[in-house]
Amino acid sequence: MNSLASWILASLRAQGTGHAFMVPGYLLGPMLEVLAEAPDCRAIVCAHELGAAFAADGYARVSGTPGWCLAISAPGASNLLTGAIAARLDHQRVLYLVGDVPRNNAGRSAFQDGGEPGSRDLELFGVAVPIARRATSVLEAQDALQAALQGSRGGPPGPAFLSLPRDLQAQTCAAAPLTRVVPDPPAGLDDANLEGLVQRLAAGERLALWVGETTTGADFARDLLAFAERYTLPVATTMPAKGIFPEHHPLSLGCLGYGGTPRARAACTDPRTDSLLALGVDLNERNTLQWDQRLLVPGRICRVLPWPGAQAQPGVADFTACTSAVLRALAQAEAPLRRGIDARRRWLEELGAQPLQADLAPPPAALGLHPATLVATLRQALPRGSKLFVDAGLCRRAVGQWWTCQEPGELYTSPITAPMGWGLAASIGGQLAAPEARVVALAGDGSMLMHGLEIVTAVRYQVPVIWVINNNAALGTVWQRAPTPEAARLTLPPRLDWAAQAELCGAKGYRARTSEELASALFAALRARQPALIDVRGTLDFAPDDPLFGGTTHGQKAPG
Known part of the structure; x- marks a missing residue:
């Protein structure tokens, strides 16, 4: 018997989507059943729903096909919201499919009810993404998926939200799966x-x-x-x-x-x-x-x-x-x-008298690597065709100048809201979308504090992504703009050993304090072709006119 869940899976496979990123739950039961048996769609269980949302986003950017993310209603759905907002502002096609309580329990204060009087998932996503639907019948679900894949008529590409009650997922669906849905192309100029x-x-x-x-x-x-x-x-x-x-x-x-x-x-x-x-x-x-x-x-x-x-x-x-x-x-x-x-x-x-890259007088190596030196070392060491996912932080600013792009599809970032931890999880989705490419995520230790446990996801599925962490024991861009030394101290988390954390999770862990050590660690990680993290000792010792900050004078010395 064909179920709505199997119809959805077949329809998304017709779009070229080959991975589903999720945190499983009871309210997704029928979807989990068909995904567990699907030979041509790999279920990727992430550490957190927001990590799943970011991974689906990275997959969509690299593959050019819709990303697919699954979670349960209420806490699962609300955890997806930051990823959904980032995908909308960055014009990325991601489908967030949320399993909700059975229809006969809706509106009765059922546990994890995503409707009224529960968490109101549809209302939340209705203002966060261009298309948000809750289906109560097979026909409504089919229409909603078609609309989600088609996108807003005349508008930019973007994400969509679909809420499916658990019992509806298991209902019989005799319709043929959707064929490839191509969004409307933009018009020419009259x-x-x-x-x-x-x-x-x-x-x-x-x-x-x-x-x-x-x-x-x-x-x-x-x-x-x-x-x-x-x-x-x-x-x-x-x-x-x-x-x-x-x-x-x-x-x-x-x-x-x-x-x-x-x-x-x-x-x-x-x-x-x-x-x-x-x-x-x-x-x-x-x-x-x-x-x-x-x-x-x-x-x-x-x-x-x-x-x-x-x-x-x-x-x-x-x-x-x-x-x-x-x-x-x-x-x-x-x-x-x-x-x-x-x-x-x-x-x-x-x-031509103006340089493409500003002159840089890096701090002594004993103080750690300057973000520009870190980025330049990555650029020199990584092979052509590599893909770099850049997270929020000081290194993202350095990438603008010191990462020289050679071809399209080489650099990925979420620029509008810059959610911390995005690059860590998105790189996993990007690597799964391009298994032959070498994929690197560049992030700070603040991002690791938020979503560093997604390294477990990479290890679980042996996704050979390489995470390079600028470990400067700071929320660097916030520290750089802190109005007083007292305020700056609020931006300084403890310096942790992220290489050791990666090894505890089953990944390769490396440490680097100089550009030579970073290059050596990169080459070792590239040869190993398994999940790896390189803990780079970063610095906060910037000159007031450091070109990383565009020649402005609001940089400050690291507080003691």
Whole structure:
């Protein structure tokens, strides 16, 4: 007999989803039964529901197929919320399937009731994700899954929530599984808007491209490279979009915004810059250098987004269209864009005086590794094709400058809310989505305190992810901004031996105090090809003008 649970599994397998991340519970009983017997979908039991949510997110980013996360209602559902909000803001397709109490117990104060008068899961997720449904029949469940996979009509991709009562999961379902559901593609730019965009871009000679996180995929990367080379256009990216344009290319300005490079800042805040074509850029605080008015000059930025409804900025001309289609259409406007090629070549020579990476005078090795040295060592030691998941913290800021991306799909981060511990669990999902790649998570010890036990998940399923921990005994970015020494002391947890913790959990544990020791530990972990953690002795001994903080003076010496 085919059940609704088996129909859901078959429908998700048709989307290419091959893993389900979960914390099991009684209210998921029928789903667990079909997953336990599924030959082509692997159930991954995580240490915590939020770890499962982050892992499903990482899986979706690397695989390009929907991530799938399962939990029970009430405490399980509420534990998923941070992951769901991050996935919505980062436009990731993740399905959160929550098992609820049987229908005849709903609304009667049953144990772990996710409805009224219980935890109100549907209401919570209704404001957290674009699509949230509670099914009470097989037909409602089928319609809800179709809607979840299709996504919001005309809107960005995003996560979905589906609540299924336990008894409904076991109900007979004779329908054929869903076939591959393809979300609606963004539209092209109509002739009138294309003409207006060309006129704006052709008004001056100093034109640069600024590429953001909603532009992904190898096809767009090829279109971008061809367009930039054809018209000699400098290219900056936001940090989450690093890799969409090769950073070793002569036209690369590096990263603009949080963790940005001196060259990108110089080019994009120069009053002589005429126009910035912003492709898929979220003009949020971090991408815009805290809304720097030298960047947000009225009339300078033309922004193309693949869907409507983005937060508008004064003086920014917004266009809604497929970014690849816009590049291909602009490429046909030969004369207006070719007029400034010679001027842009002279501009690029001038910009070449600005470094892609700031000069760094690292502290003595006895004090520990500077985050920039740590990131540069990773970049040099890891083989081409590796994937780096970057968590919140000081190292994420360093990645903007000192991790030079070679190709798309190399760097992953959750930039909008930066939830601590995201990279640790997301790297497990990413490794399962790309088993042949070498996957590394870079995080701080604060993130380990939150979700370090997900190393047990990696060990349980022998996922050969490598965690590199910047162990500076601090919540580094909070410490760096602390208003007083007394406040700074609140950001200093005890320094723990994370390598020993990893070994207790069955992973390989390594320790490093210098870049040479870090490189040696990385090579050993790569050869071992099993779960590993490298505990790197970090530092808080920063100069006031340390380039890690963008040349500002609010860094402080470590409190005694």
